[in-house]
Amino acid sequence: MADACFQIKGTNLTLMSLDLYQYQPQAFAEQLRQKVESAPLFFTGSPLFLNLADFSGEINRELLQDVIKQCRSVGFQLFGCKGTDDKVAQQARDLGLIHLPASRPRVEKPAAEEPSQAPAEPQAAAPKATAPALPTRIVDRPVRSGQQIYAEGCDLILLAPVSEGAEVIADGNIHVYRALRGRALAGVRGNPDARIFCQQLEAELVSINGHFMLNDKLREHCWKQAAQVYLQDDSLQVAAL
Structure with missing residues (x-):
């Protein structure tokens, strides 16, 4: 063959x-x-x-x-x-x-049924089901220029620096416990509550749920400091840790 x-x-x-x-x-x-x-x-x-x-x-x-x-x-x-x-x-x-096909429409929850006239028998409260915890992708090696790391369906934890020209992406949060000099995109599949955390902010670009901020604006906020990036009222916010 x-x-x-x-x-x-x-x-x-x-x-x-x-x-x-x-x-x-x-x-x-x-x-x-x-x-x-x-x-x-x-x-x-x-x-x-x-x-x-x-x-x-x-x-x-x-x-x-x-x-x-x-x-x-x-x-x-x-x-x-x-x-x-x-x-x-x-x-x-x-x-x-x-x-390109349109985004999938949001599924509406069915309307609650009208309560019956007869009072219901008291029942013991059932325990709430808890969603299984998503796995976390952990990377302990430097992310070099030209490399891309993607954490699908989970958070991304990086224990080494992210170089210029590198790209780290996650459906959840991104934690960088060293310098972040490349591009970081969190919540890429429609998660506006995702955040980016880093010990040293020197990024080329950060993005949450499609909203992004470039290097020139980042230099005005916590540059070369420990910082977090989050979305508030459809606007990216950068705050010191």
């Missing part, structure tokens, strides 16, 4: 979403340029998808074509879009974008 030529595997990549609310060509181009210039090493060449779920106005082929051109002109690798109807999705596909 011949040796396999390839293998298709799942992977975990950091993808960014451009949530478009309105489109004014000159204002969009200027704001996009400023954003990229704030962290060129991070944004240039980064994969990006276009989220049109909250766009106000009419979406047509010309608008999509212009947005794609603007994004690619500053180095973003725009590859797909989501949050559109079938017509716009087809227009996006015609322009070389893939159509």
